[in-house]
Amino acid sequence: MTTPHSDLLDDLPDDRLDDLLGLALEAARRAGELLRDGRPADLAVARTKSSPIDVVTEMDIAAEKLITDLISERRPDDGFLGEEGAASEGTSGVRWVIDPLDGTVNYLYGLPTWAVSIAAELDGETVVGVVAAPLRGETYHAVRGGGAFATGAWEGERALACRPAAPLDQALVATGFNYVTEVRAHQAQVAARVLPLVRDIRRGGSAAIELCDVASGRLDGYWERGLNPWDYAAGALIAREAGAVTGGRPGEPESPALAFAATPAVFEALQPLLEDFGAWHD
Structure with a gap:
Protein backbone atom coordinates (compact mmCIF):
# COMPACT_ATOMS: atom_id res chain seq x y z
CA MET A 1 0.00 0.00 0.00
CA LEU A 160 17.33 3.86 -8.72
CA ALA A 161 15.07 0.88 -9.28
CA CYS A 162 14.09 -1.91 -6.92
CA ARG A 163 14.89 -5.50 -7.81
CA PRO A 164 12.90 -7.52 -10.35
CA ALA A 165 10.16 -9.77 -9.03
CA ALA A 166 11.37 -12.81 -7.13
CA PRO A 167 9.56 -15.45 -5.07
CA LEU A 168 9.71 -15.02 -1.32
CA ASP A 169 12.12 -17.91 -0.83
CA GLN A 170 14.65 -16.07 -2.99
CA ALA A 171 14.23 -12.71 -1.26
CA LEU A 172 16.96 -11.06 0.79
CA VAL A 173 15.21 -9.01 3.47
CA ALA A 174 16.29 -6.86 6.41
CA THR A 175 14.82 -5.94 9.73
CA GLY A 176 15.73 -4.09 12.90
CA PHE A 177 15.25 -4.41 16.63
CA ASN A 178 13.91 -2.05 19.25
CA TYR A 179 15.91 -0.88 22.26
CA VAL A 180 13.30 -2.06 24.79
CA THR A 181 14.05 -5.60 25.94
CA GLU A 182 10.50 -6.97 25.78
CA VAL A 183 9.93 -5.58 22.30
CA ARG A 184 13.26 -6.95 21.04
CA ALA A 185 12.43 -10.42 22.34
CA HIS A 186 9.17 -10.52 20.36
CA GLN A 187 10.86 -9.09 17.26
CA ALA A 188 13.41 -11.89 17.45
CA GLN A 189 10.58 -14.42 17.49
CA VAL A 190 9.06 -12.84 14.37
CA ALA A 191 12.43 -12.85 12.59
CA ALA A 192 12.90 -16.51 13.49
CA ARG A 193 9.58 -17.34 11.80
CA VAL A 194 10.43 -15.32 8.68
CA LEU A 195 13.97 -16.67 8.30
CA PRO A 196 13.09 -20.16 6.95
CA LEU A 197 10.81 -18.58 4.33
CA VAL A 198 13.34 -16.23 2.69
CA ARG A 199 16.83 -16.35 1.21
CA ASP A 200 18.29 -14.66 4.29
CA ILE A 201 17.85 -11.77 6.73
CA ARG A 202 20.17 -8.80 7.26
CA ARG A 203 20.27 -6.27 10.10
CA GLY A 204 22.20 -3.11 9.29
CA GLY A 205 21.17 -0.76 12.08
CA SER A 206 19.97 2.20 9.99
CA ALA A 207 16.36 2.24 8.81
CA ALA A 208 17.04 5.06 6.37
CA ILE A 209 19.87 3.17 4.66
CA GLU A 210 17.95 -0.09 4.52
CA LEU A 211 14.99 1.64 2.86
CA CYS A 212 17.43 3.07 0.32
CA ASP A 213 18.90 -0.41 -0.15
CA VAL A 214 15.41 -1.58 -1.15
CA ALA A 215 15.27 1.35 -3.58
CA SER A 216 18.65 0.53 -5.09
CA GLY A 217 18.06 -3.22 -5.45
CA ARG A 218 20.41 -4.29 -2.67
CA LEU A 219 17.52 -5.75 -0.67
CA ASP A 220 14.18 -7.23 -1.69
CA GLY A 221 12.44 -5.95 1.43
CA TYR A 222 12.76 -4.41 4.88
CA TRP A 223 10.42 -4.26 7.87
CA GLU A 224 10.63 -2.93 11.39
CA ARG A 225 8.35 -2.16 14.31
CA GLY A 226 8.86 0.85 16.56
CA LEU A 227 10.23 3.36 14.08
CA ASN A 228 9.35 7.03 14.21
CA PRO A 229 8.47 9.27 11.25
CA TRP A 230 12.00 10.71 11.11
CA ASP A 231 13.37 7.17 10.67
CA TYR A 232 11.33 6.36 7.57
CA ALA A 233 9.94 9.55 6.01
CA ALA A 234 12.76 10.19 3.53
CA GLY A 235 13.70 6.56 2.91
CA ALA A 236 10.13 5.42 2.28
CA LEU A 237 9.63 8.10 -0.36
CA ILE A 238 12.89 7.10 -2.05
CA ALA A 239 11.82 3.45 -2.02
CA ARG A 240 8.40 4.25 -3.49
CA GLU A 241 9.87 6.40 -6.23
CA ALA A 242 12.18 3.50 -7.14
CA GLY A 243 9.19 1.20 -7.65
CA ALA A 244 8.89 -0.42 -4.23
CA VAL A 245 5.66 -0.67 -2.28
CA THR A 246 5.59 0.77 1.22
CA GLY A 247 3.07 0.39 4.01
CA GLY A 248 2.46 -1.01 7.44
CA ARG A 249 -0.31 -3.31 8.53
CA PRO A 250 -2.65 -4.37 5.69
CA GLY A 251 -4.50 -1.36 4.34
CA GLU A 252 -2.41 1.12 6.34
CA PRO A 253 0.58 3.33 5.56
CA GLU A 254 3.90 2.90 7.33
CA SER A 255 3.70 3.93 10.98
CA PRO A 256 5.42 3.30 14.31
CA ALA A 257 3.41 0.08 14.56
CA LEU A 258 5.06 -1.28 11.42
CA ALA A 259 7.07 0.13 8.53
CA PHE A 260 7.54 -2.16 5.54
CA ALA A 261 9.02 -1.62 2.08
CA ALA A 262 9.61 -4.24 -0.57
CA THR A 263 9.42 -5.07 -4.22
CA PRO A 264 5.76 -5.51 -5.21
CA ALA A 265 5.98 -9.32 -5.29
CA VAL A 266 7.73 -9.62 -1.94
CA PHE A 267 5.41 -7.06 -0.36
CA GLU A 268 2.36 -9.05 -1.47
CA ALA A 269 3.80 -12.30 -0.13
CA LEU A 270 5.34 -11.08 3.12
CA GLN A 271 2.86 -8.50 4.42
CA PRO A 272 0.15 -11.05 5.39
CA LEU A 273 2.80 -13.19 7.07
CA LEU A 274 4.06 -10.26 9.12
CA GLU A 275 0.45 -9.62 10.14
CA ASP A 276 -0.06 -13.26 11.13
CA PHE A 277 3.26 -13.36 13.00
CA GLY A 278 2.35 -10.25 14.98
CA ALA A 279 5.18 -8.06 13.70
CA TRP A 280 3.10 -5.02 14.63
CA HIS A 281 2.82 -5.67 18.36
CA ASP A 282 5.02 -6.59 21.32
Whole structure:
Protein backbone atom coordinates (compact mmCIF):
# COMPACT_ATOMS: atom_id res chain seq x y z
CA MET A 1 0.00 0.00 0.00
CA THR A 2 1.53 3.30 -1.06
CA THR A 3 0.70 6.50 0.75
CA PRO A 4 -2.21 8.42 -0.89
CA HIS A 5 -1.68 12.04 -1.87
CA SER A 6 -3.77 15.13 -2.21
CA ASP A 7 -4.85 16.19 -5.69
CA LEU A 8 -3.81 19.72 -4.73
CA LEU A 9 -0.18 18.60 -4.76
CA ASP A 10 -0.42 17.59 -8.43
CA ASP A 11 -0.41 21.29 -9.30
CA LEU A 12 2.65 22.08 -7.21
CA PRO A 13 5.28 23.85 -9.37
CA ASP A 14 8.37 21.74 -10.04
CA ASP A 15 10.67 24.61 -9.15
CA ARG A 16 9.25 24.71 -5.61
CA LEU A 17 10.03 21.05 -5.13
CA ASP A 18 13.46 21.57 -6.67
CA ASP A 19 14.12 24.34 -4.15
CA LEU A 20 13.15 22.06 -1.26
CA LEU A 21 15.31 19.26 -2.67
CA GLY A 22 18.29 21.56 -3.11
CA LEU A 23 18.04 22.76 0.47
CA ALA A 24 17.66 19.20 1.81
CA LEU A 25 20.70 18.06 -0.17
CA GLU A 26 22.79 20.95 1.13
CA ALA A 27 21.72 20.41 4.73
CA ALA A 28 22.36 16.65 4.54
CA ARG A 29 25.77 17.20 2.96
CA ARG A 30 26.84 19.69 5.62
CA ALA A 31 25.56 17.55 8.48
CA GLY A 32 27.23 14.47 7.01
CA GLU A 33 30.55 16.29 6.75
CA LEU A 34 30.22 17.44 10.36
CA LEU A 35 29.53 13.90 11.53
CA ARG A 36 32.25 12.33 9.39
CA ASP A 37 35.01 14.86 10.02
CA GLY A 38 34.08 16.08 13.49
CA ARG A 39 33.65 12.77 15.31
CA PRO A 40 35.78 13.01 18.46
CA ALA A 41 38.02 10.10 19.33
CA ASP A 42 36.48 9.99 22.81
CA LEU A 43 32.86 10.18 21.62
CA ALA A 44 30.54 9.36 24.50
CA VAL A 45 26.82 9.03 25.19
CA ALA A 46 25.20 12.38 25.96
CA ARG A 47 21.90 10.90 27.18
CA THR A 48 19.60 7.92 26.71
CA LYS A 49 15.98 7.73 25.55
CA SER A 50 13.72 4.68 25.68
CA SER A 51 16.28 2.45 27.42
CA PRO A 52 19.92 2.51 28.55
CA ILE A 53 21.01 1.25 25.10
CA ASP A 54 18.93 3.81 23.14
CA VAL A 55 21.59 6.49 23.05
CA VAL A 56 22.14 10.06 21.87
CA THR A 57 25.62 11.48 21.34
CA GLU A 58 26.76 15.09 21.29
CA MET A 59 27.11 14.71 17.51
CA ASP A 60 23.40 13.83 17.04
CA ILE A 61 22.55 17.09 18.79
CA ALA A 62 25.11 19.15 16.86
CA ALA A 63 24.00 17.75 13.50
CA GLU A 64 20.31 18.50 14.16
CA LYS A 65 21.18 22.06 15.17
CA LEU A 66 23.19 22.55 11.98
CA ILE A 67 20.27 21.31 9.86
CA THR A 68 17.55 23.30 11.59
CA ASP A 69 19.64 26.49 11.70
CA LEU A 70 20.38 26.27 7.97
CA ILE A 71 16.77 25.59 6.98
CA SER A 72 15.39 28.25 9.33
CA GLU A 73 17.74 30.84 7.88
CA ARG A 74 16.49 30.11 4.34
CA ARG A 75 12.85 29.28 5.17
CA PRO A 76 11.87 30.87 8.49
CA ASP A 77 8.18 29.99 8.20
CA ASP A 78 8.63 26.22 7.91
CA GLY A 79 7.98 23.71 10.69
CA PHE A 80 10.18 20.93 12.06
CA LEU A 81 9.94 17.45 13.52
CA GLY A 82 13.36 16.22 14.59
CA GLU A 83 14.53 13.18 16.50
CA GLU A 84 16.56 15.21 18.96
CA GLY A 85 13.77 17.58 19.90
CA ALA A 86 13.21 20.05 17.07
CA ALA A 87 9.44 20.62 16.95
CA SER A 88 7.50 23.57 15.55
CA GLU A 89 4.35 23.94 13.48
CA GLY A 90 5.38 26.66 11.05
CA THR A 91 2.99 28.63 8.87
CA SER A 92 4.12 27.77 5.32
CA GLY A 93 2.57 24.29 5.06
CA VAL A 94 6.07 22.77 4.83
CA ARG A 95 7.44 20.65 7.66
CA TRP A 96 10.92 19.15 7.75
CA VAL A 97 11.20 15.67 9.27
CA ILE A 98 14.79 15.14 10.35
CA ASP A 99 16.92 12.32 11.68
CA PRO A 100 20.33 13.96 12.02
CA LEU A 101 22.08 10.66 12.69
CA ASP A 102 20.22 7.48 11.83
CA GLY A 103 22.30 4.60 13.17
CA THR A 104 23.68 6.29 16.28
CA VAL A 105 24.92 3.05 17.85
CA ASN A 106 26.81 2.21 14.64
CA TYR A 107 28.32 5.70 14.73
CA LEU A 108 29.24 5.36 18.40
CA TYR A 109 31.09 2.11 17.69
CA GLY A 110 32.80 3.39 14.53
CA LEU A 111 30.73 1.26 12.16
CA PRO A 112 30.06 2.82 8.74
CA THR A 113 26.30 2.22 8.43
CA TRP A 114 24.82 5.54 9.52
CA ALA A 115 23.11 8.34 7.66
CA VAL A 116 21.54 11.78 7.72
CA SER A 117 17.85 11.63 6.78
CA ILE A 118 15.85 14.73 5.79
CA ALA A 119 12.31 14.79 4.40
CA ALA A 120 10.09 17.71 3.49
CA GLU A 121 6.35 17.37 3.94
CA LEU A 122 3.83 19.65 2.28
CA ASP A 123 0.40 19.71 3.90
CA GLY A 124 1.23 16.41 5.61
CA GLU A 125 2.55 14.52 2.60
CA THR A 126 6.21 13.71 2.06
CA VAL A 127 7.28 15.37 -1.18
CA VAL A 128 11.09 15.40 -0.88
CA GLY A 129 13.47 12.88 0.68
CA VAL A 130 17.25 12.87 1.06
CA VAL A 131 19.41 10.26 2.78
CA ALA A 132 23.15 10.90 2.90
CA ALA A 133 25.45 8.03 3.89
CA PRO A 134 28.89 9.68 4.08
CA LEU A 135 30.99 6.58 4.81
CA ARG A 136 29.38 4.85 1.83
CA GLY A 137 30.09 7.93 -0.24
CA GLU A 138 26.47 7.85 -1.40
CA THR A 139 23.48 10.20 -1.25
CA TYR A 140 19.98 9.09 -2.23
CA HIS A 141 17.17 11.48 -3.07
CA ALA A 142 13.67 11.64 -4.47
CA VAL A 143 10.91 14.10 -5.26
CA ARG A 144 7.32 12.84 -5.28
CA GLY A 145 6.44 11.75 -8.80
CA GLY A 146 9.95 12.35 -10.10
CA GLY A 147 11.77 9.05 -9.51
CA ALA A 148 14.61 8.21 -7.14
CA PHE A 149 18.30 8.82 -7.71
CA ALA A 150 21.68 8.42 -6.07
CA THR A 151 25.11 9.97 -6.37
CA GLY A 152 28.23 8.11 -5.34
CA ALA A 153 31.47 6.59 -6.55
CA TRP A 154 30.04 6.16 -10.05
CA GLU A 155 30.11 9.10 -12.43
CA GLY A 156 27.11 11.40 -12.31
CA GLU A 157 23.64 10.65 -10.97
CA ARG A 158 22.15 7.17 -11.14
CA ALA A 159 18.44 6.38 -11.33
CA LEU A 160 17.33 3.86 -8.72
CA ALA A 161 15.07 0.88 -9.28
CA CYS A 162 14.09 -1.91 -6.92
CA ARG A 163 14.89 -5.50 -7.81
CA PRO A 164 12.90 -7.52 -10.35
CA ALA A 165 10.16 -9.77 -9.03
CA ALA A 166 11.37 -12.81 -7.13
CA PRO A 167 9.56 -15.45 -5.07
CA LEU A 168 9.71 -15.02 -1.32
CA ASP A 169 12.12 -17.91 -0.83
CA GLN A 170 14.65 -16.07 -2.99
CA ALA A 171 14.23 -12.71 -1.26
CA LEU A 172 16.96 -11.06 0.79
CA VAL A 173 15.21 -9.01 3.47
CA ALA A 174 16.29 -6.86 6.41
CA THR A 175 14.82 -5.94 9.73
CA GLY A 176 15.73 -4.09 12.90
CA PHE A 177 15.25 -4.41 16.63
CA ASN A 178 13.91 -2.05 19.25
CA TYR A 179 15.91 -0.88 22.26
CA VAL A 180 13.30 -2.06 24.79
CA THR A 181 14.05 -5.60 25.94
CA GLU A 182 10.50 -6.97 25.78
CA VAL A 183 9.93 -5.58 22.30
CA ARG A 184 13.26 -6.95 21.04
CA ALA A 185 12.43 -10.42 22.34
CA HIS A 186 9.17 -10.52 20.36
CA GLN A 187 10.86 -9.09 17.26
CA ALA A 188 13.41 -11.89 17.45
CA GLN A 189 10.58 -14.42 17.49
CA VAL A 190 9.06 -12.84 14.37
CA ALA A 191 12.43 -12.85 12.59
CA ALA A 192 12.90 -16.51 13.49
CA ARG A 193 9.58 -17.34 11.80
CA VAL A 194 10.43 -15.32 8.68
CA LEU A 195 13.97 -16.67 8.30
CA PRO A 196 13.09 -20.16 6.95
CA LEU A 197 10.81 -18.58 4.33
CA VAL A 198 13.34 -16.23 2.69
CA ARG A 199 16.83 -16.35 1.21
CA ASP A 200 18.29 -14.66 4.29
CA ILE A 201 17.85 -11.77 6.73
CA ARG A 202 20.17 -8.80 7.26
CA ARG A 203 20.27 -6.27 10.10
CA GLY A 204 22.20 -3.11 9.29
CA GLY A 205 21.17 -0.76 12.08
CA SER A 206 19.97 2.20 9.99
CA ALA A 207 16.36 2.24 8.81
CA ALA A 208 17.04 5.06 6.37
CA ILE A 209 19.87 3.17 4.66
CA GLU A 210 17.95 -0.09 4.52
CA LEU A 211 14.99 1.64 2.86
CA CYS A 212 17.43 3.07 0.32
CA ASP A 213 18.90 -0.41 -0.15
CA VAL A 214 15.41 -1.58 -1.15
CA ALA A 215 15.27 1.35 -3.58
CA SER A 216 18.65 0.53 -5.09
CA GLY A 217 18.06 -3.22 -5.45
CA ARG A 218 20.41 -4.29 -2.67
CA LEU A 219 17.52 -5.75 -0.67
CA ASP A 220 14.18 -7.23 -1.69
CA GLY A 221 12.44 -5.95 1.43
CA TYR A 222 12.76 -4.41 4.88
CA TRP A 223 10.42 -4.26 7.87
CA GLU A 224 10.63 -2.93 11.39
CA ARG A 225 8.35 -2.16 14.31
CA GLY A 226 8.86 0.85 16.56
CA LEU A 227 10.23 3.36 14.08
CA ASN A 228 9.35 7.03 14.21
CA PRO A 229 8.47 9.27 11.25
CA TRP A 230 12.00 10.71 11.11
CA ASP A 231 13.37 7.17 10.67
CA TYR A 232 11.33 6.36 7.57
CA ALA A 233 9.94 9.55 6.01
CA ALA A 234 12.76 10.19 3.53
CA GLY A 235 13.70 6.56 2.91
CA ALA A 236 10.13 5.42 2.28
CA LEU A 237 9.63 8.10 -0.36
CA ILE A 238 12.89 7.10 -2.05
CA ALA A 239 11.82 3.45 -2.02
CA ARG A 240 8.40 4.25 -3.49
CA GLU A 241 9.87 6.40 -6.23
CA ALA A 242 12.18 3.50 -7.14
CA GLY A 243 9.19 1.20 -7.65
CA ALA A 244 8.89 -0.42 -4.23
CA VAL A 245 5.66 -0.67 -2.28
CA THR A 246 5.59 0.77 1.22
CA GLY A 247 3.07 0.39 4.01
CA GLY A 248 2.46 -1.01 7.44
CA ARG A 249 -0.31 -3.31 8.53
CA PRO A 250 -2.65 -4.37 5.69
CA GLY A 251 -4.50 -1.36 4.34
CA GLU A 252 -2.41 1.12 6.34
CA PRO A 253 0.58 3.33 5.56
CA GLU A 254 3.90 2.90 7.33
CA SER A 255 3.70 3.93 10.98
CA PRO A 256 5.42 3.30 14.31
CA ALA A 257 3.41 0.08 14.56
CA LEU A 258 5.06 -1.28 11.42
CA ALA A 259 7.07 0.13 8.53
CA PHE A 260 7.54 -2.16 5.54
CA ALA A 261 9.02 -1.62 2.08
CA ALA A 262 9.61 -4.24 -0.57
CA THR A 263 9.42 -5.07 -4.22
CA PRO A 264 5.76 -5.51 -5.21
CA ALA A 265 5.98 -9.32 -5.29
CA VAL A 266 7.73 -9.62 -1.94
CA PHE A 267 5.41 -7.06 -0.36
CA GLU A 268 2.36 -9.05 -1.47
CA ALA A 269 3.80 -12.30 -0.13
CA LEU A 270 5.34 -11.08 3.12
CA GLN A 271 2.86 -8.50 4.42
CA PRO A 272 0.15 -11.05 5.39
CA LEU A 273 2.80 -13.19 7.07
CA LEU A 274 4.06 -10.26 9.12
CA GLU A 275 0.45 -9.62 10.14
CA ASP A 276 -0.06 -13.26 11.13
CA PHE A 277 3.26 -13.36 13.00
CA GLY A 278 2.35 -10.25 14.98
CA ALA A 279 5.18 -8.06 13.70
CA TRP A 280 3.10 -5.02 14.63
CA HIS A 281 2.82 -5.67 18.36
CA ASP A 282 5.02 -6.59 21.32
